[in-house]
Amino acid sequence: MTAAAPSGEGTASLRTAAGLCLDSPFAACIVLPDGRLHVFNEPYRVLVGAHGLTSFAAPWGQTIAAPLAGALTGKSALVAARLGSDTVTLSLIPVRDDETNVVSGVFVCLEKGTTGVGFDSAVQQFDSFRYTLSHDLLSPLRTLQEMARILESEHSQHLPPDASIFLNHLAQGTSKLAERVDALISYVKLNAQPLNSHRVDVSRVVTDVLAALRATHGDKASVIVGDLPDAYADADLVRQLFTRLLANAFKFTRHTAAPRIEIGSVMSGPGQNTYFVVDNGAGFDMKYAGKLFGLFQRMHGEAQFEGTGAGLAIARRIVERHGGTIRAEAMKDQGAKFVFTLPSASTGAYTGA
């Protein structure tokens, strides 16, 4: 979906903007300072039709001239304009070159109607943000990680000891950063994806999750699964929730002599199921409980237990997305208990079933 290829317009920021434009679920294009289109996406082509594909201004006439000129000097603008019998809101955002600060193009989002709500919608923000996270952060980090690995495995014999230490930190640091970006992508995804709620057989989900975790963690822990009523929730997210909580339970009982994990439910008010996951592992000091569900918060040294510290933040977002709550009770070296609520299957489409 690239228009006539211009020459000399290859700034990094313009290319990043072009990526965002092509990925956007909304109609979007990028206009160059001379008024030509740099790129446009498929929704744009559908919205403006063939006459808007050569010159950006053609379908809009004078309405757009002043705001476009303003955007090219660095001023964002929101314009309502007529397109046939429709009103279209155009949002014009200058794209500046990172180094010179010169405006190298204008990013234009278009939406039918005058509200412009879609431009700010969580979905679009998420898509742009995820694109940035994965292309501009994760991908270069993974490349650095691979380079450090090659240096370590193929060239470490030529390095003085001091250099090896730095290299080791570089390798570990890039790996950790990449894991965090990965976790951040999962976390951001949770905030924007619509819930796809159905009746969920929680017992079945827990059985599956346990089977998968047993494959990596072994059979050392004794696991007790109590009665788990069906929930009305997004099945994928419920699976993720139990995976996060149970993976933690396995991890933090790893150094426990007789590890024990219990999953169950307790009586709770109408419309809500209350579940718990309890273990007798490393636990944590309750004075840090406030930090427990924060992103990248870790309660233990990395030498003791690995991990990015994103699991419980993700677990909390999953519960909150379903209108529930989650809390933790723990004692250092005595284990931890997580208690959370999800909508009961009887509140959803399955009333009386």
Added chain:
Amino acid sequence: MRSAEEAMMAPHILIIEDNDMSFVLADYLLRQAGYSTSRALDGQAGVQAALQNVADLILCDLDLPLMDGYQVAGTLRKASGWRPVPLLAFTGDSPGDAHSESLARAAGFEGFIFKPVDARTFSATIARHIAPERRVD
């Protein structure tokens, strides 16, 4: 280091990639695997280099300045002076992104290398696309 003679014999890979980091890693791994390489920094230069018909395989980034990877593939597929060789898309998209895969296939790419490259599988993937008589062991 390989001798000039060996380098002449080695299958040649043209890498069309504007990002230095992506290029350096791919280039290193390919040379380690016994290929010779050359680089073009943008789509237009990539088409010119490809039309010299010295490469046994072309690895082309999709997000390139001046002319993007899809246009490079489209231009080469139509060019009468091009002796066709495997054309692989070098992409930062995730494997399984059906939209970008179908776009790239429609433009004329026959396969994908996903960034960042995995050093353990990269040269084997390249080898699968190279004509049997031009493969390195």
